[in-house]
Amino acid sequence: MAAITLLITNEKGLTMYPPVAEGVQLSSSRRGSPGTLKFTVLKDQAMASLGGFAEGSVAQLFADGKQLFQGYIFSKRRDKEGAIECTAYDQIRYLKNKDVLRYKNMTASEVVKLIAADNNLQIGEIAPTGYIIPWRSEVNVTLLDMIETALDLELTNKGQMFVLFDDCGRLTLQNIAQMRVDLLINAAAAENFDYTSSIDEQTYNQIKLVSEEQQKKYEVGDSEHIKLWGKLQYFDTLKEGENGQAKAEALLKLYNSKTRKLKINRALGDVRVWAGCLIGVALDLGDIIANTLMLVEKVTHTFKESEHFMDLTLRGGEFIA
Secondary structure: OOOEEEEEEOOOOOEEOOOEOOOEEEEEEOOOOOOEEEEEEOOOHHHHHOOOOOOOOEEEEEEOOEEEEEEEEEEEEEOOOOOEEEEEEOHHHHHHOEEEEEEEEEOHHHHHHHHHHHOOOOEEEEOOOOOOEEEEEEEEEEHHHHHHHHHHHHHHHHOOOEEEEEOOOOEEEEEHHHOEEEEEEEOOOOOEEEEEEEOOOOOOOEEEEEEOOOOEEEEEEOHHHHHHHOOOEEEEEOOOOOOHHHHHHHHHHHHOOOEEEEEEEEEEOOOOOOOOOEEEEEEEOOOOEEEEEEEEEEEEEEEOOOOEEEEEEEEOOOEOO
16 A cells, blocks of 8 residues: 655644544546545644644645645644544635636646636646637536536536646646556455446437527437437537537537446545546446446545555446446
8 A cells, every 4th residue: 555645834844744544535527516535633742743733735646655635724623632534625625616707619638727826726738628619608607517518618618628727736738549558457456336328318319419509400319219219309500600510410429329427435445536537447247237438527545554445436438427
């Protein structure tokens, strides 16, 4: 197991290495949530001599000297023994602020850079996206939702999925094709799994898009799946400048399948695994045998003195988290 080190830097700029109880948890989600570090600091005189730490102090986590996380402590909870349960979030937490944004002819990657600059957030590598968004007006919407809407437009119009994450203090945007981890999860590596399949959510075999401006309608469907499941229709209106036929075909390709959810419990831990990366999975799930790359939607790493395991939520192929 990797040797875990936690550093806290307080508002005075003083760095401390506090004693930490077993059960440090590091979690990430591909969308909707910041990276999260949870840990419990034990009472310590050396830490007290440096003035302790408070909400807003910087928390960093390392494994065998490699940095895994950098964020800010947002909450502290004490007990009578003096132990302090802490929760820290990375920069994406600040994207939960609501604001207003109007823009024209910008790509999703340009939107990320604009929002980061306006909110004094540090950025790292921002991969270029291809779809030019004709215009958007976002009012009283979180900054993260603004970015995820732009990334959704890239996916539905270009078929390319990008992931926004905080790489130890730098907002980063990457295409999932560039985020493969050389790792295989099989029956020997996972304690248990939870698998469901459904056509009740995020499954559509008929796409209907309407352009009110041009008074045009675009429809595509899969007659074979309509016979099997009945008509499951996705309907939306087009924004100015969108290619209705191309978007309808892209949406059908994206949604014309069963949704399959796969959760892996207590897999052997690997510190390279972060939400948004691709890993190999080889499992007999009953109705299908999964032997493919899958996208990590969520992961929680748990570090204890003698073990490191991770709980995973995956999608890939026909899998949707």
